[in-house]
Structures are given as structure tokens and as C-alpha cells.
Amino acid sequence: xxxxxxxxxxxxxxxxxxxxxxxxxxxxxxxxxxxxxxxxxxxxxxxxxxxxxxxxxxxxxxxxxxxxxxxxxxxxxxxxxxxxxxxxxxxxxxxxxxxxxxxxxxxxxxxxxxxxxxxxxxxxxxxxxxxxxxxxxxxxxxxxxxxxxxxxxxxxxxxxxxxxxxxxxxxxxxxxxxxxxxxxxxxxxxxxxxxxxxxxxxxxxxxxxxxxxxxxxxxxxxxxxxxxxxxxxxxxxxxxxxxxxxxxxxxxxxxxxxxxxxxxxxxxxxxxxxxxxxxxxxxxxxxxxxxxxxxxxxxxxxxxxxxxxxxxxxxxxxxxxxxxxxxxxxxxxxxxxxxxxxxxxxxxxxxxxxxxxxxxxxxxxxxxxxxxxxxxxxxxxxxxxxxxxxxxxxxxxxxxxxxxxxxxxxxxxxxxxxxxxxxxxxxxxxxxxxxxxxxxxxxxxxxxxxxxxxxxxxxxxxxxxxxxxxxxxxxxx
Amino acid sequence: xxxxxxxxxxxxxxxxxxxxxxxxxxxxxxxxxxxxxxxxxxxxxxxxxxxxxxxxxxxxxxxxxxxxxxxxxxxxxxxxxxxxxxxxxxxxxxxxxxxxxxxxxxxxxxxxxxxxxxxxxx
Numbered sequence: 001x002x003x004x005x006x007x008x009x010x011x012x013x014x015x016x017x018x019x020x021x022x023x024x025x026x027x028x029x030x031x032x033x034x035x036x037x038x039x040x041x042x043x044x045x046x047x048x049x050x051x052x053x054x055x056x057x058x059x060x061x062x063x064x065x066x067x068x069x070x071x072x073x074x075x076x077x078x079x080x081x082x083x084x085x086x087x088x089x090x091x092x093x094x095x096x097x098x099x100x101x102x103x104x105x106x107x108x109x110x111x112x113x114x115x116x117x118x119x120x121x122x123x124x125x126x127x128x129x130x131x132x133x134x135x136x137x138x139x140x141x142x143x144x145x146x147x148x149x150x151x152x153x154x155x156x157x158x159x160x161x162x163x164x165x166x167x168x169x170x171x172x173x174x175x176x177x178x179x180x181x182x183x184x185x186x187x188x189x190x191x192x193x194x195x196x197x198x199x200x201x202x203x204x205x206x207x208x209x210x211x212x213x214x215x216x217x218x219x220x221x222x223x224x225x226x227x228x229x230x231x232x233x234x235x236x237x238x239x240x241x242x243x244x245x246x247x248x249x250x251x252x253x254x255x256x257x258x259x260x261x262x263x264x265x266x267x268x269x270x271x272x273x274x275x276x277x278x279x280x281x282x283x284x285x286x287x288x289x290x291x292x293x294x295x296x297x298x299x300x301x302x303x304x305x306x307x308x309x310x311x312x313x314x315x316x317x318x319x320x321x322x323x324x325x326x327x328x329x330x331x332x333x334x335x336x337x338x339x340x341x342x343x344x345x346x347x348x349x350x351x352x353x354x355x356x357x358x359x360x361x362x363x364x365x366x367x368x369x370x371x372x373x374x375x376x377x378x379x380x381x382x383x384x385x386x387x388x389x390x391x392x393x394x395x396x397x398x399x400x401x402x403x404x405x406x407x408x409x410x411x412x413x414x415x416x417x418x419x420x421x422x423x424x425x426x427x428x429x430x431x432x433x434x435x436x437x438x439x440x441x442x443x444x445x446x447x448x449x450x451x452x453x454x455x456x457x458x459x460x461x462x463x464x465x466x467x468x469x470x471x472x473x474x475x476x477x
Numbered sequence: 478x479x480x481x482x483x484x485x486x487x488x489x490x491x492x493x494x495x496x497x498x499x500x501x502x503x504x505x506x507x508x509x510x511x512x513x514x515x516x517x518x519x520x521x522x523x524x525x526x527x528x529x530x531x532x533x534x535x536x537x538x539x540x541x542x543x544x545x546x547x548x549x550x551x552x553x554x555x556x557x558x559x560x561x562x563x564x565x566x567x568x569x570x571x572x573x574x575x576x577x578x579x580x581x582x583x584x585x586x587x588x589x590x591x592x593x594x595x596x597x598x599x
Contacts, residue, residue: 007592008542036539
């Protein structure tokens, strides 16, 4: 006979190492918060059903944004309100996984109202847990779409009124009115009996997904003692006496016994079809891949930074384009912002033989600095033995570090001599190809015509590249 | 009164003193401690006797690992596998209020609420 013990679920990490600060044992939730109870019910269910290994948790914006501190599972943190959209993508790409979209009422009913309606309407085979505490808890207790009439919040200090804010939205009722959802229930976390009912609903929602039944939606009336300015026992009492009056509990829809399991294998395009779909096969180069120089230094993390207009983002696009044609994994993300008006507009580029986990380049192996603020800002981030390529015709200081390769290039000057300031980024590309062995000049010269479709532009850019290439080779020698 | 055959162990450092378990306990054997833990909360404590092992406090508690309930303490006591010697040993209850026991095999203190690090024979 096995020993019966109720303790911390294996669905959680033993210690919460991802949580910043010294407190790695407690959750970040306030005392008495309903999130913790629901987390426990979910963790227990996925472990009991043996799917903890396959769990991908989509965390929202709200207090539960940090659920990846706690769940020993895969996690995506979605933009505000977009958890069901992200969950849709994850479930379609990995139909064998258990995808849980976990959202609060501000996230799901306000900002993400559209996403949840359409995910539900499409009948995505995911499980949605909707934590309804009638306010925006994380931001300090503002009115949410679910706030009760007369309820005082920081943004409705005299109480919510019909005239100004309208009626509270009942999401479970709305979702259950759609055709596709197979299971919609509203439960509460207010006492032993209701928590037990919530536990059953959580398990059913997850079970439905394991059996590929379709879209399951569990609304959970939950406490926010801090936002409601009550003690935890008082808040549970308030759910029972007040909140559940406006949001009646119960099963709003359950056709999970009547529906056939979905066939999820047709839900997404196989990866080999994608290049064809986006027309990549057409302009494949005709060179023989075996003749290409696959260099040892091919994995590069590059940060390119400068003024807006210098072509720093474009240079990043070219690098990833070239990398793609060398059959590498590539990533490129720009860093937009007020910096576009002078300062440090920059982009992150990764070229790798293995798959890329994160596209962020926090410690570049190569920094390309096209203006002074960029050099000052990113110099310290470069890894030891990395390289800094900087435009010494524009930057009047020098890198101070001695443990890096210092490569000054008068790129703007050269570009001006050639007749167009805007091609300084191509000069840099040439230098990069010349001094390092991860870019094959032959490949670059073959890719450039694909980028510059206009003939007259191609000529001057090839010239600039050649000039940079020569300079780079000189530097190497 | 229901038969006391369970044991509840509250993790002194993980509990935030929200009092939900104290209110939920049907046999009323939990209370808030007079002292504070390092995070400044007054955690819940077991009275030391009377737990039936129903598990209601476990589900009432919002912290993942603050409460551990041994449904049949005597069985769990015998099935304990020593962390150091990797043999089946026996737990002797040392402090039922704080949930501390001694392992008969290695003699070391066992925090009963540290559930993920405890092993028991099937």
C-alpha cells in the first residue's frame, strides 16, 4: 500500500531559482492570493495525468506573469491579452503538448477580449484558465471589465456606475454561446467545497485536452485580498456572498462526451513545405555548397549600432540573409525606440550552425559601432577576444579595451569618396568579409545582386564592398 | 471527534500566514505562530495533535510547498527512505508543532514539509 502524502507537487520546481532576490522558497503572490491555489490544482492535475513533461504554460500579463518561476514546464510569456493567440501557435506547432493559457480578467476580458473570442470560436484544442478577481490586481486595483456595479476601485472611487462604465462582462456565458468550445465552467476558490469543485473543473479541462476534445474554458473566481483591501478569509467570504452573485457558478457548456477527438495532425504546415510556401526556393543560388568555405568561427553574435539612417538595421538584415544562404540558422531583431532620432539605433544578429534559443545578443562577439554613443554604450558588452569595428571617420574617441580586436574603419569617408554616404554600411560588410573567415566574399558577392534589384545601385554597392574587402584584408595582414 | 491519524507539517519559512488553512481546518488544530519567519510573516503551526489527515488545509493553502499532509502518519513513518544511507528507515517525531523528525538510520533532522526532497517506499 502506497503512502498517502499531500505535499508540494512535482509540477513545481523544488526551489524557485528563477525568482530574483534572496527569497527562493515562497511565491511572489500576496498572502491568501487565489493564484497559488489554482497553480497547485493545475500542477497536481498534470502530474497525476502524467503529462507534466509535455506541459507548455502560456503566462499572461498580470501577477501570474511570473508563473515560469514556479512551474517545472515549458513556458511562453505572451504580450498583454495575447495568451490564447500564442497558445494557438504553440498547440498547432506541437500538437502532442498540453498547452495551458492562464489569464486574469484584465488580460482576458479587456485587452485580450478579441483573442479569447476567436481562439474559442476556432475551437483550438487548448485549455484556458480565466482567473476572475473583478479588478486589475497587479497594477494596483483598477476597474476591470468584470468589476461589479458599485464596487470601489482605484479608478472608480465612488463605485462602478452603469452610466459611466456599463455592466460587468460575464465571460463564461459569452464563451459558452459560441459553437466550438466543448467545456465551459465557472468555479470559485472560496471554501473547501468550492475548491474541491474547482479541482474537478481543472482536471476536466486538462483531461479534455489530453483526449483532444477541443477548447476548454474554466473561469475561476479568485481572491485578491490586497486589491480588495480585505484579509484573506474576508475575501473568500466576499466571493461567496457578493462576487458569485454577479457571476453565477456552474457548468455553462459541456459537450465533451458527445464530440469526436480532433485530428490535430492536419493543423499545421510541415516545415518542409514552408520554404515553398513563401517562395524561397525560386531564388536559390546556383553555387555548389561543397565549395563554400565553412569556417571554424562561423557562430557569431553581432550587435550593429549607429544613427538611424546609417543602414545599421539593413546591414543586419543582409548578414542574416547571407547566413541563411550559407545554410546557417540566423536571427535578426531590431531595437527600435526614440533612439531612431539619433543615438543608438541597433540590431541583434545571430549566425549559428545549431538552432538559436534566444535572438537577443547581450554579449556580442562582434560589435559594429557607427557612431560615438554606440561605441560608448556597447563597448563593455563585447566578449573577451571579440572584435569592435568602428567608423573612425565619425567617432572621435577610441575603444579603451585591450582584450578585443580593435578595427577602425573610415567607412563614411570611403563611402563619400565613392559618391554616396549611405553605402558606408556596405564598406563595413566588406571589411567584415575581409578580416574574418565566417563570411565568404564569394557568397556575399552573389547575394548582393539579389538584395539590390536596381542595376545602378548594385554597381556602387559592389564597389563599396570591394573597397571594404581590400581594407579588411590589409587589416588581417 | 474524528480519529487523529494524520500529521500536518507547515513549512515555517514558506508560509505567509494568510490564515486560510486555520479557518479551513475542520478539526481546528492549526493556529498562527506567535513568532515571525525571516520574511516577516507569522506562519501557521500545528497544535501538535488531533490532525485527521483530511488534506483540506493543503488545498486551502495558496503556497505550493507550505503545507504537507501525511494522511496516515504511522504508515509514512515506517516507509521513510533515509536520504544519506539510502535504506528504509523510520522517522521519530521530534517536534510535531514545527514538523521536525529524526531519521533512525542517520540520526539527522528531517524537515517533514520539505516534501520534494523526501522519499518513501512504495
